[in-house]
Amino acid sequence: MKLSAQNLCWSAGSLDIVRDVSFDVAPGEFLGIIGPNGSGKSTLLSMLAGIRKPLSGQVLMGGQPIRSIGSREVARKLAFVEQQAETAERITARQAVELGRTPYLGPLSGWSVEDDAIVDGALENVDMVDKAERHWHHLSGGERQRLHIGRALAQQPQVLLLDEPTNHLDIGHQIDLLDLVRRQDLTVVAALHDLNHAAMFCDRIAIMDHGRLSAIGAPEQVLTSDMISSVFGVDAIVAPDEDGVCHVRFRPNGRKRVISRKDDLT
Numbered sequence: 606m607k608l609s610a611q612n613l614c615w616s617a618g619s620l621d622i623v624r625d626v627s628f629d630v631a632p633g634e635f636l637g638i639i640g641p642n643g644s645g646k647s648t649l650l651s652m653l654a655g656i657r658k659p660l661s662g663q664v665l666m667g668g669q670p671i672r673s674i675g676s677r678e679v680a681r682k683l684a685f686v687e688q689q690a691e692t693a694e695r696i697t698a699r700q701a702v703e704l705g706r707t708p709y710l711g712p713l714s715g716w717s718v719e720d721d722a723i724v725d726g727a728l729e730n731v732d733m734v735d736k737a738e739r740h741w742h743h744l745s746g747g748e749r750q751r752l753h754i755g756r757a758l759a760q761q762p763q764v765l766l767l768d769e770p771t772n773h774l775d776i777g778h779q780i781d782l783l784d785l786v787r788r789q790d791l792t793v794v795a796a797l798h799d800l801n802h803a804a805m806f807c808d809r810i811a812i813m814d815h816g817r818l819s820a821i822g823a824p825e826q827v828l829t830s831d832m833i834s835s836v837f838g839v840d841a842i843v844a845p846d847e848d849g850v851c852h853v854r855f856r857p858n859g860r861k862r863v864i865s866r867k868d869d870l871t
């Protein structure tokens with residue numbers, strides 16, 4: 606399902622947080638959003654999810670304004686895993702994933718064996734089958750994060766929005782999770798901090814800088830030394846690796862040098 610951001614703006618008082626951001630995400634495409642802390646990634650995602658009302662502009666899901674679609678219908682089509690997603694404590698891991706089936710339940714459509722099978726599949730996908738009966742508050746941060754993704758998959762959405770989904774995960778689970786997400790036939794928008802993971806898994810990357818979309822394109826088009834230096838203030842060398850995927854190697858003194866150059870001017 607296609608997702609479109611059209612001239613999205615959001616402000617907090619007099620502070621412009623997201624400034625006139627527009628892009629389309631094609632059905633089945635994986636778009637990564639990168640940018641420094643505070644550049645507006647989470648704010649943008651919450652507008653894409655229909656949770657935060659844009660000050661101006663609109664979000665279209667499947668060509669329809671998201672704010673004109675009922676919340677239950679949105680929940681059947683779009684799943685959002687927020688950065689600090691919390692879940693009530695007195696539930697098991699399995700029950701946390703079962704929450705993903707809520708948009709499908711109603712007075713005439715109770716819990717079914719199909720729901721059980723979908724939850725089983727989601728638990729398997731996020732490697733949590735063996736901990737399914739554990740209590741939420743006995744799980745590690747990474748296990749909880751995997752369950753949030755499991756809950757989102759159990760929602761069987763067509764659009765998946767993820768805010769820093771690999772936070773808390775060890776490197777094995779980071780790679781597994783991004784690979785899992787990429788293998789689903791879903792339209793995905795994910796805020797990511799690791800530029801190499803963005804290059805490895807995303808079809809395109811959008812770069813947020815001070816609330817603006819400063820570039821969007823294929824990883825090899827947008828991940829350049831100049832961009833990394835100007836947006837992140839870090840020196841980096843970008844070159845294709847042996848698989849042709851662009852690889853970013855950071856130079857530890859980069860940020861220090863940028864700061865000292867600024868100091869030279871004062």
Ligand SMILES: Nc1ncnc2c1ncn2[C@@H]1O[C@H](COP(=O)(O)OP(=O)(O)OP(=O)(O)O)[C@@H](O)[C@H]1O
Nearest residue numbers: 617622640641642643644645646647648649688796
């Ligand atoms: N409700 C709000 N009121 C005031 N300021 C806000 C509000 N929501 C977000 N901001 C500010 O907007 C800016 C962008 O925040 P946002 O969380 O979107 O950034 P981000 O790119 O996701 O950052 P990070 O990488 O740290 O998660 C930040 O400076 C934040 O403090």
